[in-house]
Amino acid sequence: MANFNLKINGKTQQLDVDPTTPMLWVLRDHLKLVGTKYGCGISQCGACTIHLGDNAVRSCQLPVSAVGNQEITTIEGLSENGDHRVQLAWLEEDVYQCGYCQAGQIMNASAFLKKNPNPTDEEIEGAMNGNICRCGTYTRIKKAIKTAANSKIA
Amino acid sequence: MTLIKTQYNRRSFIKVSAAAGGGMLIGFSWLNGCKPNTPEPEAGVAMPKEWFEINGYIKIGDTGMVTIYSPNPEIGQNVRTSMPMIVAEELDVPWENVVVEQAPLNTGWYQNQFAGGSLSIRLSWNALRMAGATGRRMLLEAAAKEWGVQLSDLTASNGVIKENVGERTVTYGEIASKAVGIEVPKEVELKGVKDFKLIGSSIKNVDGKKIVTGQPLFGLDFHRDGMQLAMIQHPPAFGMTIKDFNEAEIKSMPGVKDAFIVDTTLEEPGGFDEKGFKQLIAIVGESTWQLMQAKKALKANWETTGELESSEIHVKRLEKALMSGEVQESRRDGNPEAAFKKATKIIERTYSAPFIAHNTLEPMNFFANVTEDSAELIGPTQTPEALEGSVSKLLNLPLENVTVNMTRIGGGFGRRLYVHFGVEAAAISKKIGAPVKLIYSREDDMTQGTYRPTYRSVYKAGLDENNNLIAFTVKGAGLPEGPVFPNRFPAGAVENYSAEKIKAPTNVTTGAWRAPRSNFTAGAEQSFLDEVAEAAGKDPIDFRLELFDRAIKDPVGEKHEYEAERYAGVLKLVKEKADWGATKPNVHRGVAAYFCHSTYVAEVFDIVLNNGQPIVEKVWCAVDCGIVVNRDAAKNMIQGGVIDGIGHSMYSQLTFENGAPKQMNFDKYQLIRHSQAPKEIEVFFVENEIDPTGLGEPGLPPAIGALANALYKATGQRHYHQPFVTEKQVVG
Numbered sequence: 001m002a003n004f005n006l007k008i009n010g011k012t013q014q015l016d017v018d019p020t021t022p023m024l025w026v027l028r029d030h031l032k033l034v035g036t037k038y039g040c041g042i043s044q045c046g047a048c049t050i051h052l053g054d055n056a057v058r059s060c061q062l063p064v065s066a067v068g069n070q071e072i073t074t075i076e077g078l079s080e081n082g083d084h085r086v087q088l089a090w091l092e093e094d095v096y097q098c099g100y101c102q103a104g105q106i107m108n109a110s111a112f113l114k115k116n117p118n119p120t121d122e123e124i125e126g127a128m129n130g131n132i133c134r135c136g137t138y139t140r141i142k143k144a145i146k147t148a149a150n151s152k153i154a
Numbered sequence: 155m156t157l158i159k160t161q162y163n164r165r166s167f168i169k170v171s172a173a174a175g176g177g178m179l180i181g182f183s184w185l186n187g188c189k190p191n192t193p194e195p196e197a198g199v200a201m202p203k204e205w206f207e208i209n210g211y212i213k214i215g216d217t218g219m220v221t222i223y224s225p226n227p228e229i230g231q232n233v234r235t236s237m238p239m240i241v242a243e244e245l246d247v248p249w250e251n252v253v254v255e256q257a258p259l260n261t262g263w264y265q266n267q268f269a270g271g272s273l274s275i276r277l278s279w280n281a282l283r284m285a286g287a288t289g290r291r292m293l294l295e296a297a298a299k300e301w302g303v304q305l306s307d308l309t310a311s312n313g314v315i316k317e318n319v320g321e322r323t324v325t326y327g328e329i330a331s332k333a334v335g336i337e338v339p340k341e342v343e344l345k346g347v348k349d350f351k352l353i354g355s356s357i358k359n360v361d362g363k364k365i366v367t368g369q370p371l372f373g374l375d376f377h378r379d380g381m382q383l384a385m386i387q388h389p390p391a392f393g394m395t396i397k398d399f400n401e402a403e404i405k406s407m408p409g410v411k412d413a414f415i416v417d418t419t420l421e422e423p424g425g426f427d428e429k430g431f432k433q434l435i436a437i438v439g440e441s442t443w444q445l446m447q448a449k450k451a452l453k454a455n456w457e458t459t460g461e462l463e464s465s466e467i468h469v470k471r472l473e474k475a476l477m478s479g480e481v482q483e484s485r486r487d488g489n490p491e492a493a494f495k496k497a498t499k500i501i502e503r504t505y506s507a508p509f510i511a512h513n514t515l516e517p518m519n520f521f522a523n524v525t526e527d528s529a530e531l532i533g534p535t536q537t538p539e540a541l542e543g544s545v546s547k548l549l550n551l552p553l554e555n556v557t558v559n560m561t562r563i564g565g566g567f568g569r570r571l572y573v574h575f576g577v578e579a580a581a582i583s584k585k586i587g588a589p590v591k592l593i594y595s596r597e598d599d600m601t602q603g604t605y606r607p608t609y610r611s612v613y614k615a616g617l618d619e620n621n622n623l624i625a626f627t628v629k630g631a632g633l634p635e636g637p638v639f640p641n642r643f644p645a646g647a648v649e650n651y652s653a654e655k656i657k658a659p660t661n662v663t664t665g666a667w668r669a670p671r672s673n674f675t676a677g678a679e680q681s682f683l684d685e686v687a688e689a690a691g692k693d694p695i696d697f698r699l700e701l702f703d704r705a706i707k708d709p710v711g712e713k714h715e716y717e718a719e720r721y722a723g724v725l726k727l728v729k730e731k732a733d734w735g736a737t738k739p740n741v742h743r744g745v746a747a748y749f750c751h752s753t754y755v756a757e758v759f760d761i762v763l764n765n766g767q768p769i770v771e772k773v774w775c776a777v778d779c780g781i782v783v784n785r786d787a788a789k790n791m792i793q794g795g796v797i798d799g800i801g802h803s804m805y806s807q808l809t810f811e812n813g814a815p816k817q818m819n820f821d822k823y824q825l826i827r828h829s830q831a832p833k834e835i836e837v838f839f840v841e842n843e844i845d846p847t848g849l850g851e852p853g854l855p856p857a858i859g860a861l862a863n864a865l866y867k868a869t870g871q872r873h874y875h876q877p878f879v880t881e882k883q884v885v886g
Contacts, residue, residue: 018444020443025441025442029442034370037564039517041595075367087367090366091363094787096230097231098229098230099359099564100515101515103366129827130827132820133515135565135798139793139797139833
């Protein structure tokens with residue numbers, strides 16, 4: 001066990017935890033931030049996507065000991081009132097079916113749009129290919145990403 | 155307007171109240187004991203100070219806010235929105251005033267509280283309408299009594315009751331306290347379809363905001379203070395059981411509280427108790443990661459008690475079954491053998507599909523809190539009543555001492571019809587004497603069984619000199635159930651016809667997988683008909699319409715399962731919408747139609763070649779599911795079905811070696827991804843006033859046929875064996 005001070009969603013969190021623990025389980029088991037989902041545990045499905053600084057990362061492959069001073073953002077911290085333009089676009093397109101993968105999709109899409117504000121369809125597909133939606137909402141996800149890209153909200 | 159007898163009376167209301175321990179229904183709260191179960195309205199009206207229970211579906215607050223209980227499990231088919239919409243329609247209340255709560259399992263109040271067979275709306279259509287109409291009538295009666303007027307002097311609409319002549323108005327919220335005392339009417343009036351305001355519109359998912367902000371909704375998210383976590387390890391292969399394991403070593407690992415073998419064998423298992431392994435190693439602790447480490451350190455002795463099957467054995471077994479297997483069901487019209495002798499062209503093709511896993515993205519899990527005399531279960535189940543029964547049997551508890559609450563469910567597809575993981579959680583909770591949440595790893599989930607069976611079918615067709623289809627036969631075998639529906643199309647449309655459904659044994663456990671059997675049969679049959687139409691020199695839609703024409707005018711045999719007019723109707727609609735027959739440069743088209751779950755769906759696929767690579771550019775769907783309840787959500791279901799059909803026929807398979815599936819996670823088990831999905835899917839509905847039928851499953855089956863047929867046009871290659879990726883095909 002070891003002590004960590006983590007910056008998560010703008011707050012500092014103190015933890016005493018096995019240093020090999022992936023951030024996925026630190027968030028879910030220790031901090032009760034369960035919006036970040038477990039899907040495969042081997043970075044194949046993208047359900048556990050969070051932001052490390054400005055980058056989308058798979059939290060199932062990120063040991064707590066590797067985080068250091070970097071800021072972590074989870075779906076719960078993406079916006080204060082659920083009004084990030086990507087979240088609003090998801091609501092507008094009524095994207096989800098079961099909804100389980102969507103936090104990961106949204107976290108990946110929001111990091112992607114920050115780097116590429118006006119993506120082509122092919123760029124969207126390339127960026128989102130690591131996020132599985134078992135219900136098959138891919139066409140709606142793509143539409144929502146375009147809606148978000150065209151949104152005037154920052 | 156339809157007059158309909160209600161099934162409610164005050165006595166059953168009181169009985170249920172008593173059984174639930176005071177409140178009529180104990181709503182399920184995420185933070186049990188931490189804060190009251192208060193709904194969070196998005197807009198509309200203020201939070202009420204007082205609530206009035208109108209019936210098992212409806213609670214009205216003094217401000218006019220209405221809580222509607224959604225009875226069925228929500229697996230992504232959107233019933234948590236569409237079922238309350240039906241109640242709200244007949245109650246005639248503005249949707250902005252409605253908040254939705256998940257009802258617990260309550261067999262006293264609700265029927266058919268399950269998510270399966272695309273049946274939720276179909277089976278509850280009348281009950282939901284009646285619940286709303288009963289509430290509306292009671293509110294009207296309360297107002298009439300209050301004002302000393304006749305019921306016929308009043309109208310209720312949008313949550314307000316008005317005098318037809320006169321100026322008095324009262325809102326539902328203001329009169330609700332009085333409505334509680336009104337005797338439940340023996341008959342109520344239902345709205346005419348033309349008067350629907352909510353039904354047929356597009357209402358956004360009631361959980362949308364919670365989903366996009368990552369609120370706890372799913373079983374895996376459930377937490378209760380003092381609860382333990384548990385993971386399991388099952389034997390590595392079908393045909394193996396557990397002997398023993400390094401218990402002392404595992405128990406000494408960090409974070410591990412307990413480890414033991416748990417046995418969930420039921421003396422009289424029910425249909426939803428299907429499971430691969432009855433004895434499991436259970437490890438209990440407080441952190442998932444530590445339990446995962448403990449699982450890695452397991453050293454177990456397994457015992458081989460059955461045959462260790464391989465994919466080679468499975469194929470041989472299916473081939474043998476097609477030659478000499480036991481026929482489960484069959485149909486025969488005319489004399490196919492004689493007709494084949496007269497035929498000028500005979501086409502015979504073999505189709506197959508592998509075992510596949512459901513792979514709900516939320517792995518199996520369940521919370522259980524078992525005490526001496528009760529069991530409380532919370533989690534993702536498609537069949538809460540079956541779970542209640544199985545837990546009651548396992549723990550020898552009376553049914554009324556077992557409660558089941560449903561979380562939102564991270565995918566179903568049939569997997570969570572089977573209740574073993576809830577039963578296992580209960581067994582573990584009993585053993586440790588504490589509340590526990592059982593979590594399957596992805597690998598546990600994918601290797602546990604309950605798979606879609608593997609299938610193999612042989613189709614044969616005979617054409618006469620005028621290219622008329624004079625004979626059609628199908629023989630289909632499956633491990634363990636054959637994939638043939640003897641009375642479905644083209645039964646009734648071909649003079650000489652036979653169908654045989656053949657079973658064969660396996661010790662790999664199987665279960666219902668989205669559109670069971672149809673998920674294979676539609677692709678095989680519709681690809682085959684495409685080839686037959688080509689041999690006949692006919693347009694594939696015209697060829698099918700000719701067959702439906704026969705089934706309409708002069709049906710062969712005593713019965714068939716489908717209505718030929720409606721089947722032909724979706725083909726005609728998709729033909730019109732897709733502008734079938736128009737040629738576009740570099741666009742290759744395929745069509746298919748299928749009927750299952752009482753719904754008719756026809757699909758046209760447009761494939762383009764991009765540097766020789768097939769891409770599904772656009773899919774057109776025509777659907778006859780009767781009345782459409784929630785239009786955009788219904789489209790979402792069909793779109794998801796199309797993508798699911800492409801994905802599994804193109805990419806997914808489980809192969810076996812020594813009794814074990816070789817694919818254990820998404821690195822080896824391929825699921826469809828963004829770039830492989832169609833660029834656009836457009837959905838059109840046949841407008842009619844038929845009671846609603848299934849939507850969760852029927853979009854999937856025809857996608858496989860339309861895809862295979864479009865691929866053939868694009869590449870010249872026919873596809874017979876799923877996944878098509880093994881026939882060197884990919885899309886996207």
